[in-house]
Amino acid sequence: MFSTVLEQFVNGIVTGSVYAIVAVGMTMIFGVLRAINFAHGEYYMLGTFGAWFAIDYLGLSYEASIVVGVLATVVVAYVIGQLVMRRMVGAPAESGVLATLGIALILQNAIIFVFGGGYKFFAGGYIEPVSILGFSLAQQRILILVVCLLVFVGLELMVTYSRLGMAMRAVSQNVDCCGVVGIDVPQVVLRTFILGAALAALSGVLTAPVNVSVYGGMGELITFKTLPIIIMGGLGNVRGTFFAAMILGVAESLVATYVGLQFRDTVGFATLILMLMWRPHGLFSTQARF
Amino acid sequence: MTHTITRRMLCISTAILTIAGAVPLVTGAAQAADSIKLGIVAPMSGPNARYGAFSMRGAELAVKDINDAGGVDGMKIELFNADSQGTPVEGVSATRRLIDQDGVDFIIGDVSSSVTLAMQPVAEDAEVLLLNAASSNPKITYQAGVGGFKWTYRNYPTDENRALIVAKYAAEQRSFTKFAVLSVDSDYGRSAITFTKKYLPDFKGQILSEDYYKEGEVDFRSVLAKIRDNGAQAIIMYGLADTTPIVARQMIELGLAGKVTLIGNGEFNTEKTIKSAPSALEGAVEAAAWLPAFDSPASKAFVEKFTTTYKEAPNNHAYVHWDTVNLLAAAVKQAGSADKEKVRDALSKIKYKSPVGDVSFDDHNQARLPMILLQIENGKPSIKGAYTADIQYPAK
Numbered sequence: 001m002f003s004t005v006l007e008q009f010v011n012g013i014v015t016g017s018v019y020a021i022v023a024v025g026m027t028m029i030f031g032v033l034r035a036i037n038f039a040h041g042e043y044y045m046l047g048t049f050g051a052w053f054a055i056d057y058l059g060l061s062y063e064a065s066i067v068v069g070v071l072a073t074v075v076v077a078y079v080i081g082q083l084v085m086r087r088m089v090g091a092p093a094e095s096g097v098l099a100t101l102g103i104a105l106i107l108q109n110a111i112i113f114v115f116g117g118g119y120k121f122f123a124g125g126y127i128e129p130v131s132i133l134g135f136s137l138a139q140q141r142i143l144i145l146v147v148c149l150l151v152f153v154g155l156e157l158m159v160t161y162s163r164l165g166m167a168m169r170a171v172s173q174n175v176d177c178c179g180v181v182g183i184d185v186p187q188v189v190l191r192t193f194i195l196g197a198a199l200a201a202l203s204g205v206l207t208a209p210v211n212v213s214v215y216g217g218m219g220e221l222i223t224f225k226t227l228p229i230i231i232m233g234g235l236g237n238v239r240g241t242f243f244a245a246m247i248l249g250v251a252e253s254l255v256a257t258y259v260g261l262q263f264r265d266t267v268g269f270a271t272l273i274l275m276l277m278w279r280p281h282g283l284f285s286t287q288a289r290f
Numbered sequence: 291m292t293h294t295i296t297r298r299m300l301c302i303s304t305a306i307l308t309i310a311g312a313v314p315l316v317t318g319a320a321q322a323a324d325s326i327k328l329g330i331v332a333p334m335s336g337p338n339a340r341y342g343a344f345s346m347r348g349a350e351l352a353v354k355d356i357n358d359a360g361g362v363d364g365m366k367i368e369l370f371n372a373d374s375q376g377t378p379v380e381g382v383s384a385t386r387r388l389i390d391q392d393g394v395d396f397i398i399g400d401v402s403s404s405v406t407l408a409m410q411p412v413a414e415d416a417e418v419l420l421l422n423a424a425s426s427n428p429k430i431t432y433q434a435g436v437g438g439f440k441w442t443y444r445n446y447p448t449d450e451n452r453a454l455i456v457a458k459y460a461a462e463q464r465s466f467t468k469f470a471v472l473s474v475d476s477d478y479g480r481s482a483i484t485f486t487k488k489y490l491p492d493f494k495g496q497i498l499s500e501d502y503y504k505e506g507e508v509d510f511r512s513v514l515a516k517i518r519d520n521g522a523q524a525i526i527m528y529g530l531a532d533t534t535p536i537v538a539r540q541m542i543e544l545g546l547a548g549k550v551t552l553i554g555n556g557e558f559n560t561e562k563t564i565k566s567a568p569s570a571l572e573g574a575v576e577a578a579a580w581l582p583a584f585d586s587p588a589s590k591a592f593v594e595k596f597t598t599t600y601k602e603a604p605n606n607h608a609y610v611h612w613d614t615v616n617l618l619a620a621a622v623k624q625a626g627s628a629d630k631e632k633v634r635d636a637l638s639k640i641k642y643k644s645p646v647g648d649v650s651f652d653d654h655n656q657a658r659l660p661m662i663l664l665q666i667e668n669g670k671p672s673i674k675g676a677y678t679a680d681i682q683y684p685a686k
Contacts, residue, residue, distance in 0.1 A: 004515065004516075004519060007515055008512055008515065011509075011511045011512055011515070015509060112335050116339070116343065118339045118340040118343055118532075119337070119339070119340055119532040121535065121562065121566065127539065127542075127543070129542065129543045129544075129545065135515070135544075136543060136544060136545050137543070138543045210508075210539075210540075210543075211508040211509075211536065212508070212535050212536045212539055212566065213508065213532055213533075213535070213536060215337070215339070215532075216335065217335070217336055217337070217506070218506075221506055253511075253512050254512075256501075256509075256512035256513060257512040257513070257515070257516050260500070260501050260502070261472070261501040261502060261503050261507070261510075261512070261513045262475050262501065262502040262503065262504065264504070264507070264509075265504060
């Protein structure tokens with residue numbers, strides 16, 4: 001009994017790690033733009049497609065495909081950032097929603113148009129199972145966990161000490177004052193956006209070997225899973241996002257085991273409703289930041 | 291004053307537009323006589339897109355062959371396609387689009403039972419012949435023919451037949467008694483399990499756990515761990531082809547491969563699926579309407595033709611759509627015209643030679659067709675027999 005619960009707990013942590021890497025990008029973008037990026041899951045999809053393309057068409061190794069997937073997404077994010085996201089600074093909230101939803105549709109359908117709508121088989125990765133604590137786990141899942149921890153430690157350091165990190169915090173606090181002291185706000189927005197998209201892509205490439213299938217619409221579900229996480233974590237809060245993602249991952253895993261797999265997706269949406277009703281400012285802050 | 295003029299102009303221009311729009315409609319009706327307008331509703335995007343692509347290719351191949359041979363009594367088949375995305379809502383609007391904009395008289399669709407069930411009333415209202423080629427939920431023809439919908443026909447065996455033969459084979463040939471359910475959460479996945487439950491007690495079978503996955507689900511670790519711990523000997527899976535490799539891979543990850551057998555339906559038998567997780571699929575039992583290895587000259591000829599045309603072996607959906615287009619052509623030929631009412635009457639009486647056997651329709655517009663049972667042995671599907679069961683329609 002105890003070992004089953006422990007195993008499901010670990011499963012949840014692994015799932016949570018995937019969510020965390022995607023969600024942290026979304027929450028940082030919200031921090032500087034005050035806009036939910038509804039196209040965020042699409043960068044997750046783009047990263048995976050980039051890696052799949054590298055393996056299937058270019059014959060590269062999985063390690064190289066990670067680089068290709070993330071770089072391809074960075075290029076796309078740079079173009080979208082220059083054309084669209086920069087203009088969102090100071091724009092009303094509706095324009096952010098419309099613009100990002102539009103981008104989501106364009107990216108998704110562009111991929112379906114080019115590669116077809118069917119599922120693709122992702123061949124790379126380390127899928128051999130290893131045994132730890134009495135149950136088996138694919139090596140890839142351990143890799144996901146480690147990368148997630150590294151990403152969060154790195155982000156924590158960056159936000160606290162680096163110039164870009166400080167500028168990001170400044171922009172998220174007061175856009176007008178940033179202008180006064182000479183921070184190039186659109187530049188900060190662009191860089192944050194590219195960083196967020198790259199993280200989503202990284203998460204996609206890391207998950208692809210265990211999820212096996214790659215298809216145009218795969219980002220949608222991820223976007224909707226990250227919504228409750230960033231709200232639970234407190235919009236714009238990096239550390240909060242990490243814990244919120246773990247909570248959702250573990251809760252989903254326990255529900256799938258003890259209630260039924262068909263109720264798995266209900267967890268995220270139920271959490272979203274409950275959070276918005278009782279703690280719209282998130283679990284980890286005492287007052288609303290925005 | 292200006293307002294009145296503008297409004298009058300609007301009225302006049304609307305009237306002109308209406309008349310202009312009606313002219314092609316009238317001429318369009320005149321043209322319909324020398325072509326057979328056939329619409330295909332299939333999931334061209336979304337989680338079932340693979341089925342849609344195969345369906346379309348199968349239909350296109352049949353249409354090309356018929357048209358190249360001069361058409362049906364000189365009438366060419368004109369093919370239209372609409373994307374259902376595998377969801378009832380999109381399926382209904384796709385059907386409407388085919389009827390209202392393309393003006394088709396015949397529709398083949400959809401793959402998903404949930405979508406077909408939603409399309410039935412639309413086709414019935416418009417009096418367009420809906421010929422289903424790939425949905426297996428029994429309800430579709432329970433409510434057709436003498437059951438209600440006069441314009442729905444189905445050229446595909448049902449889940450009732452499938453559930454019975456899979457349960458029987460698993461119990462009698464493989465001596466399984468403990469089962470876990472892991473099926474897709476749809477009218478197809480759920481109805482197959484309903485019928486499995488109806489027949490399983492006859493074979494002393496017991497269901498230990500029951501889970502349904504959403505289309506697009508990728509994480510089965512929790513459920514598979516539960517199944518590993520509850521001691522089930524087989525997983526009853528009526529699932530989607532694209533999900534089978536994911537489940538099979540995660541079965542290997544959790545050490546279930548070789549210990550727990552997959553039984554049911556979900557394209558366990560294609561080369562690609564078996565290659566993705568050979569040890570998990572060894573011994574798997576599947577009941578399918580058709581598979582490329584089916585041994586009949588007409589079936590083999592189709593596989594060869596499809597493979598040379600598309601550089602890929604056909605699947606079940608390619609075959610059934612190819613076959614159903616041929617069936618429709620045979621019905622048009624027998625009716626002697628492309629008039630949808632005459633074709634419908636011809637279909638009710640037809641004796642059609644399909645590659646898997648002779649096809650005729652019962653009073654519920656359901657084709658009598660066999661299910662083919664196969665088992666994966668040494669990484670290859672091996673056919674264990676073809677079974678036809680008479681359907682017990684529920685008393686009204």
